[in-house]
Amino acid sequence: MPITVGFVSLGCAKNLLDTEVMLKHLVDAGYAITSDETEADVVIINTCAFIDSAKSEAIENILDIAWLKENRDLKGIVVTGCLAERFRDEIFTELPEVDALLGVGSIHEIVSAVEAAYRGKRYSLYLDKNEVKLGGERVVTTPEYTAYLKVGEGCDNRCTYCAIPDIRGRFRSRPIEELVEEAKNLESIGVKELNIIAQDTSRYGLDLYGEYSLAELVRAITKETEIPWIRLMYCYPDKITDDLVEEFKNNPRLLKYIDLPIQHIDDTVLRRMNRHGGRAVIEDAIKRLREAVPDITIRSTAIVGFPGETDEQFETLCEFIKTVRFDHFGAFKYSREEGTPAAEFEDQIAEEVKEDRHAILMQTQNAVVEEKNEEKIGLSFTVLCEGYDPMQKIYYGRRKSDAPDIDAKVYFTAARAIAEGEFVEVRIHEALEYDLVGEAITDSEE
Ligand code: SF4
Numbered sequence: 125m126p127i128t129v130g131f132v133s134l135g136c137a138k139n140l141l142d143t144e145v146m147l148k149h150l151v152d153a154g155y156a157i158t159s160d161e162t163e164a165d166v167v168i169i170n171t172c173a174f175i176d177s178a179k180s181e182a183i184e185n186i187l188d189i190a191w192l193k194e195n196r197d198l199k200g201i202v203v204t205g206c207l208a209e210r211f212r213d214e215i216f217t218e219l220p221e222v223d224a225l226l227g228v229g230s231i232h233e234i235v236s237a238v239e240a241a242y243r244g245k246r247y248s249l250y251l252d253k254n255e256v257k258l259g260g261e262r263v264v265t266t267p268e269y270t271a272y273l274k275v276g277e278g279c280d281n282r283c284t285y286c287a288i289p290d291i292r293g294r295f296r297s298r299p300i301e302e303l304v305e306e307a308k309n310l311e312s313i314g315v316k317e318l319n320i321i322a323q324d325t326s327r328y329g330l331d332l333y334g335e336y337s338l339a340e341l342v343r344a345i346t347k348e349t350e351i352p353w354i355r356l357m358y359c360y361p362d363k364i365t366d367d368l369v370e371e372f373k374n375n376p377r378l379l380k381y382i383d384l385p386i387q388h389i390d391d392t393v394l395r396r397m398n399r400h401g402g403r404a405v406i407e408d409a410i411k412r413l414r415e416a417v418p419d420i421t422i423r424s425t426a427i428v429g430f431p432g433e434t435d436e437q438f439e440t441l442c443e444f445i446k447t448v449r450f451d452h453f454g455a456f457k458y459s460r461e462e463g464t465p466a467a468e469f470e471d472q473i474a475e476e477v478k479e480d481r482h483a484i485l486m487q488t489q490n491a492v493v494e495e496k497n498e499e500k501i502g503l504s505f506t507v508l509c510e511g512y513d514p515m516q517k518i519y520y521g522r523r524k525s526d527a528p529d530i531d532a533k534v535y536f537t538a539a540r541a542i543a544e545g546e547f548v549e550v551r552i553h554e555a556l557e558y559d560l561v562g563e564a565i566t567d568s569e570e
Contacts, residue, residue: 127242128156130164132185133265136171137272137321137357137529139205144262146204146234151233151263153362161189166241168234171207174288175459182207182218186263190221200224200241204231206291209482210265212250229253229293232260253293254278258300262362264310269545270317270528271310271506275303275341279323281360283387283400284466285430285458288323293322297332300344307345315510316545317353319528325356326363339367342378352547353508356529357383364409373416379524380497381421382413388426395570396469397430408457412458414482421525423452428485429478430458431469445488451496452531455490457482490557504551504565507534519564521548538564567568 129150133143145293146168161167169188172368174405182205192198197458202224203215209228216222223241240247258277266272278293279286309317320330322328342354354377358535361384371378391402402544412424413420426441445453457478460467507521510533518535519542526532536550554561 125269126156127240128163128166130157130158130161130167132161132167132189134170134185135174135178136184137207137319138277138323139172140276141264141272141274141321142205142228142231142260143168144265144532145260146205147152147263147265148232149232149234155238156230156234157263161192162196164192166197166202166238167192167274168202168204168238171205173207173210173291174203175456175461176225177304186222189276190219191266193221193270198489200235200238201243202226202241204228204232204237206288207249209253209471210287212248216246216248222244224248227251227253229256232257235490242375256298256300256549258296259306259543262312264315264405266508266528267326267544268314270319270320271315272321273303273310274298275325275328275338275514276322276561280327280398281324281535282398284469285427285464287461287464290463292323295322295327295331297327297329297331297337297552300329300337300341304344304348307351307556311351312351312388314545315530316547317355318349318351319355319357321357324358324360324363326368328361336363336365336368339365339371342371342375346375346377346524350467352377353379353524355379355381357527359384360400361406361409364413369412369416372413372420379421380419381423381525381527382419383423383426383527384409386439388430388433388441390433390440393430393437395535396432397427397466400490418512420463421451422448423527423531424450425456426485427456427458428481429473431466431473433458433473435482437475438485442485442488446492449492450489451493451498451525452527453492454530455482455489456487493558495556497558497560498531499553500560501555502547502552504562505534506564507536507550509544511544511547512542520548523560533559535559536562540564 200223204226208225224237225248226237230249231249263382276297282293307562415432505523511520512519519536549565550562552560552562
C-alpha cells in the first residue's frame with residue numbers, strides 16, 4: 125500500500141503553486157494523495173507567515189493536525205512554507221508534534237521529508253532559497269479553467285513593514301521560454317484564465333533581461349497560446365512602463381484589469397514604508413492606465429495604522445479612496461513583524477485606533493463600490509461560470525474584472541444548463557453590497 129499524503133495549503137496563490145509542485149513530486153514518487161487528512165499517513169502543512177494573523181492560522185492548523193497524530197493513525201507532520209522558513213529555530217521546540225521542516229528553498233526535497241516523517245524521524249532541510257529551482261511540473265489544484273502562473277520568486281523592494289524579502293529571498297525571474305511552455309501546458313488541460321503572479325510581478329525580467337519585461341512576456345504568451353483571459357496581479361506603481369500600458373490598450377486577451385497595491389498615499393508615510401515613488405508616481409500610473417484604457421479595473425490595497433500615521437495622514441488616504449474610486453480595494457491593519465525595520469519604529473499605533481481606521485476606510489470603499497455596482501444595472505458582461513448553487517438554484521461566476529478568490533461574484537439564473545468554465549453573457553438586474561445579480565442572455569437575445 126503506498127503511503128498516503130494529505131495537504132493543507134495556506135496563504136497566497138504563490139504558496140499554492142509551491143504546494144502544486146510538491147504534489148507532483150509526491151505523485152511521481154508513487155505516493156497516494158488524499159484531500160481528507162483523517163485518511164493520511166503523513167500531512168504536509170504549507171504555511172504562510174507574513175503577518176500575525178497568518179502565523180496564528182498556521183499554528184492552529186498544525187495543532188489541529190497534531191490531534192490526528194494523538195487520536196488517529198497519522199504517523200507524521202511536515203511543515204513547509206513561510207512559517208517553516210521564518211521560524212526554523214522555534215518550531216521543533218514550540219511545536220514538538222512536527223516531524224519535518226522544509227525551508228522555501230527545499231520544496232523539491234519533499235519526498236525525503238515525507239519519508240522521514242513517516243518513520244517518525246526528525247528531519248529539517250534549508251537549502252539556499254536564492255538558488256532553488258523555480259517552477260517545475262505541477263498538479264494543478266485550481267478548477268481546470270483557471271490557473272496561476274508564477275513568473276518569479278522573492279522580492280527586492282524592502283518595504284519597511286514586510287518580512288517577505290527575508291523569507292523568500294531576492295527577486296528572481298523565470299525565463300520567458302519556460303513560462304510560455306508552462307502556459308501552453310496549462311492551456312492543454314483546459315485553462316481559459318491565466319492569472320500572472322509574483323511578489324512584484326511588474327519587476328519581471330529586470331534581473332534576467334536588464335529591463336522590465338512583463339509586457340514582452342504577455343506578448344509571448346498571447347502569441348503562443350489562445351488563452352482568452354490573461355490577468356496581471358501584484359503590480360507595483362513605479363514599474364508601470366509605457367510598453368505595459370500599450371499592451372493593456374492593444375491586447376484584447378490581456379484583461380483590462382490590474383492589481384496595484386499602493387499601501388498608502390501620504391508621501392511621509394510612503395517614505396517611512398520605503399515604498400518606491402510617492403503620491404505623484406501612484407497618481408501618474410493610475411492616470412496613464414485610465415487614459416489608455418478608460419474602463420480598466422483597478423484593484424488595490426492599503427495599510428492603516430502604520431507607525432507614526434497621524435489623523436491627518438489617515439484622512440488624506442480616505443479622501444484619496446473617495447476620489448480615485450478603485451473597483452476593488454482591501455485594507456490591512458499594520459502588523460508589527462519582528463525583524464522588519466518598522467517594528468523598531470517608536471511611534472507604534474494602538475490596536476483600537478487601527479481597528480477604527482480599518483473600519484472607516486472600508487466603509488469609505490464600500491460606498492464607492494455600491495455606487496459603481498448601481499451603474500452596472502442593465503449592462504451585460506461576459507461571465508466565467510464557476511458553478512451552481514442547488515440550494516439557491518442559482519449559478520455563480522466572475523466577470524473579466526473579478527479575480528479569483530478575492531474579488532466580487534456574479535450570481536445569475538439561466539434558461540439552459542451552464543457548465544463550469546463556460547463563458548456566458550449575463551445581463552445585470554440587481555446590485556448587492558459587493559456582488560451583482562443577473563440573468564444569462566439566451567442565444568436568441570444576443
Ligand atoms: S513589494 Fe513590499 S510588501 Fe510586497 S513582497 Fe515586496 S517588500 Fe513585501
